[in-house]
Amino acid sequence: MNALEILALEKVFSVGFWRKQPRRALHPLTLSVQEGEVFGFLGPNGAGKTTTLKMLMGLVYPTGGSAKIFGMEIGDPRVKAQIGFLPEQPYFYDYLTAHELLDYYARLSGFAGAAVSGKERKSRIEAMLARVGLTGAGDVQLRKFSKGMLQRVGIAQAILHDPKFVFLDEPMSGLDPIGRREVRDLIEQLKREGKTVFFSTHILSDAETLCDRVAVINKGELRGVGSVAELTRNVQGKIEVAWHGMSVPAALKTLTQECSCAGDMGRAVVTEPQLDAAVDALRRDNLRLISVTPVRSTLEEYFVQQTKSQTPSQSNSQKGAYA
Amino acid sequence: MSARVIPIATNTFREAVRDRVLYNLVAFAILMAGAAVLVGQISINMERLVVINLGLAAVSLFGVVIAIFIGIGLVSKEIDKRTLYTVLSRPVRRWEFIVGKFLGLSGTLVVNSLCMAAGVYAALIYVSDHHHLLMTDSYVLVALYFIVLQFVMVTALALLFSSFSSPLLSAVFAFCLFLIGSFSEDLRGFAAMSQGLARWVTTAITYVIPNFSALNVISSVAHGEPVAAKLVVANTAYALFYAGMALCGAVLIFERRNLK
Numbered sequence: 001m002n003a004l005e006i007l008a009l010e011k012v013f014s015v016g017f018w019r020k021q022p023r024r025a026l027h028p029l030t031l032s033v034q035e036g037e038v039f040g041f042l043g044p045n046g047a048g049k050t051t052t053l054k055m056l057m058g059l060v061y062p063t064g065g066s067a068k069i070f071g072m073e074i075g076d077p078r079v080k081a082q083i084g085f086l087p088e089q090p091y092f093y094d095y096l097t098a099h100e101l102l103d104y105y106a107r108l109s110g111f112a113g114a115a116v117s118g119k120e121r122k123s124r125i126e127a128m129l130a131r132v133g134l135t136g137a138g139d140v141q142l143r144k145f146s147k148g149m150l151q152r153v154g155i156a157q158a159i160l161h162d163p164k165f166v167f168l169d170e171p172m173s174g175l176d177p178i179g180r181r182e183v184r185d186l187i188e189q190l191k192r193e194g195k196t197v198f199f200s201t202h203i204l205s206d207a208e209t210l211c212d213r214v215a216v217i218n219k220g221e222l223r224g225v226g227s228v229a230e231l232t233r234n235v236q237g238k239i240e241v242a243w244h245g246m247s248v249p250a251a252l253k254t255l256t257q258e259c260s261c262a263g264d265m266g267r268a269v270v271t272e273p274q275l276d277a278a279v280d281a282l283r284r285d286n287l288r289l290i291s292v293t294p295v296r297s298t299l300e301e302y303f304v305q306q307t308k309s310q311t312p313s314q315s316n317s318q319k320g321a322y323a
Numbered sequence: 324m325s326a327r328v329i330p331i332a333t334n335t336f337r338e339a340v341r342d343r344v345l346y347n348l349v350a351f352a353i354l355m356a357g358a359a360v361l362v363g364q365i366s367i368n369m370e371r372l373v374v375i376n377l378g379l380a381a382v383s384l385f386g387v388v389i390a391i392f393i394g395i396g397l398v399s400k401e402i403d404k405r406t407l408y409t410v411l412s413r414p415v416r417r418w419e420f421i422v423g424k425f426l427g428l429s430g431t432l433v434v435n436s437l438c439m440a441a442g443v444y445a446a447l448i449y450v451s452d453h454h455h456l457l458m459t460d461s462y463v464l465v466a467l468y469f470i471v472l473q474f475v476m477v478t479a480l481a482l483l484f485s486s487f488s489s490p491l492l493s494a495v496f497a498f499c500l501f502l503i504g505s506f507s508e509d510l511r512g513f514a515a516m517s518q519g520l521a522r523w524v525t526t527a528i529t530y531v532i533p534n535f536s537a538l539n540v541i542s543s544v545a546h547g548e549p550v551a552a553k554l555v556v557a558n559t560a561y562a563l564f565y566a567g568m569a570l571c572g573a574v575l576i577f578e579r580r581n582l583k
Contacts, residue, residue: 013583057412059582077414085412091404093334095341107330108413157409167412 001070003165003196004033004056008065011051025051027221028065033198033213035070035164038191040211041200044307048220049200050088053169057085069165081110084158088169088200090150094143098134098153099125101142102160109161124160132156133182148179155186159195166190168199172206184210208299216306223306232298235305236271240295241278244288251281269295327415328423335427336434339393344431347385348438354381359446370450371460375545378443379466383541385439386432386474387501393431394481395493397424398573402582411582418574425482425570432474440467459547465555466544472562473538477501479569480533486573486580500532508536533565 008028014020026048033039043049054060056067056074069079092101102125111121129138132152142150151174158166171187172180180203187210190197201207207214208228215225224231243266248259252268255278259268266287270278275292282289339345355378362373398421401407410420443463448454480500484493503510507529514525538558540550 013581054408054582057408059408059411061579061581077416080412080414083412085409087405087408089405090409091406092409093338093406095338096334100337104330104334105409105413108327108410108415110326110414154409161413 001035002032002068003035003037003070004031004039004198005068005071006031006052006056006065007067009052009055009062009067010064011048011055011060012063025220026055029217029222030065031215031222031225033196035196036191036194037212038187038197038210039199040207040214041198041217042202042204042207042214042303043200043217044202046219047217047307049217050169051220052217053085053167053198053200056167057083081161082164084161084163084166086154086158086166086168086171089173090154092142092150092153092157095141097139097141098129098145098156099138101153102128102156105157106160111161128156128160132186147174148176151175151179151183155183159190163195165196165198168197170201171199172201172203180206204300204303214299216303218307224302228299232302235298235302236273237298237301238269238271238295239275240291240293241268241270241275241282242266242290242293243282244290245285247285247287249281249285249287251284252278255281265290325416325419325422327413327419328426331410331415331420331423332427332430335397335424336430339389339428339431344389344393345435345438347389348435348442351381351385351439352442355442355446359449362450371447371457372545374443374446374450375460375463375466376541378439378446379463379470379541379544382436382439382443382467383470383473383539386436386470387477389435390428390432390474390477391481391494391497391501393428394478395485395490395497397428397482398485398577399490399493407582417578421482421486421570421574421577425478428478429475432478433471436467436471436474440464443467457547459549462544462547462549465550466540468555469538469540469558472558473535475566476533476535476562476569479566479573483569483573483576486576501535504533504535505539506536507532507534534561538562 007030009026009030010024010028011026012022012024015023029048029052041049041052051060055062056069058074058080067074070082072079093104096104103121106116106121106125111124116124126138129135132155134149134152134156137145137149142153145153151171155168155171158168168187171183175183184206187197187199211228213225213227214231216223216231244264245266246261246264248261248266248268252259255274256268256270258270259266261267268278279289279292355374358374358377362370366373401410407420411417440463444456444460447456447460447463451457477497481493481497484496488496510525510532511529514522514529517525537554540554544550
């Protein structure tokens with residue numbers, strides 16, 4: 001079953017004060033996300049990721065198209081009870097403690113009155129704080145929290161009401177490596193629990209590690225959607241070869257121009273099919289191989305290709321201009 | 324009432340308290356204490372009049388400033404800081420958010436006004452001959468009730484302006500409307516004296532702007548005159564209707580707004 005179905009969803013903003021000009025933030029977007037899937041929404045800054053998420057959350061109204069979550073229109077209030085949302089670089093009421101903030105969100109999610117007792121709500125909040133690694137910080141005002149701690153509170157509020165579908169906008173943004181690792185673990189945990197996760201990011205290694213499928217968007221247009229393996233089938237990654245020595249073998253120079261020597265080490269960047277030939281060239285010259293390291297993942301190569309090339313609408317508009 | 328309105332109202336009240344809005348009570352207490360001490364020395368047999376006039380005018384001024392300056396930020400601050408995103412991504416309707424914010428700030432102003440009323444009565448007791456209150460002092464509560472009705476209207480207007488305008492412009496609009504509304508009786512008098520188109524225009528304006536003059540009974544209360552029950556009912560209905568209309572306007576605008 002599809003957890004999310006987006007059909008020709010588009011957004012055109014009017015910019016300017018007197019003479020309003022249309023600015024297309026999102027071209028008609030069609031994609032679907034399966035239930036239980038971790039779906040990555042990739043794109044450079046300004047690609048339209050946040051606009052899409054805001055439309056799905058009902059914060060921005062689409063100009064056209066529609067979207068359904070678990071078969072219900074996004075405007076349906078029943079949908080909101082089943083989703084959790086972490087906005088990009090979240091800011092919370094800093095005069096509240098973490099416990100008060102989560103209590104506020106729990107009440108807004110319907111965890112109040114006859115439905116859930118105050119005691120039950122309190123224990124749920126404490127369990128959630130422990131889950132995101134904030135045990136003992138529940139009574140601290142959020143204005144005293146670090147950025148990483150705020151991000152954890154943000155994740156806690158997104159999953160507090162046990163939603164079936166979690167939307168995360170740049171969840172790893174601004175986090176240190178440990179924080180990123182913890183968020184990755186949490187997403188994996190959500191997947192194990194059978195939740196559907198839709199997250200936007202431009203950190204490709206995270207997407208490659210976590211996602212069942214990804215969509216790449218650039219300048220408001222969908223450039224590709226599928227599993228990482230499907231998207232990168234025709235993409236060759238690059239590999240850095242390092243050796244001990246002060247010379248570059250002639251055979252290696254014929255393979256690539258990206259080779260150099262500094263100090264007593266040499267480096268060359270080759271494509272995957274060239275790797276065997278490069279290693280052979282080093283052996284022939286009796287140079288000692290030190291390392292073979294992927295420089296760019298195949299997803300990154302794919303991403304760069306998609307974001308550098310013209311979007312279909314740009315090509316069409318240029319054709320129109322030349323005609 | 325919707326279950327989601329109450330937490331939003333409670334949170335708005337808590338924000339006001341933690342942002343030290345109620346610290347204005349300290350300034351008010353100093354003002355009333357100073358007035359009570361000085362008034363006996365500069366006025367003869369008019370102490371009560373001066374204390375009631377000064378006290379209620381200060382309650383009104385402090386409250387209107389709070390209503391405008393917090394009211395204009397109720398929506399815009401939540402949008403600027405993006406705290407609204409996590410609220411509206413829950414099963415919260417936009418009208419519930421507006422109504423919750425309105426009730427929270429109105430509640431803050433009611434608590435603030437009650438504390439100030441206690442200060443006014445304390446000053447009245449201090450300046451009285453035998454340190455006890457008179458029957459006519461109970462009329463102060465009616466004047467205070469009318470002042471609270473003014474706050475309710477100003478809060479709704481500030482919310483209305485902040486739903487489509489910048490905080491600075493909203494403050495200017497709300498404050499200008501409060502000033503004009505405070506002289507609306509004079510405007511009605513001018514309309515009655517005008518002729519032709521000017522009469523039509525000024526009459527129309529008097530119906531649109533809030534009639535704060537009708538809600539100001541400070542002077543008559545200070546002179547010990549009772550307030551007619553009919554006026555209390557009429558003013559209550561008027562203030563609630565006006566605030567309700569302003570809130571509906573705020574909701575209608577906010578419902579259509581894209582939260583970029």
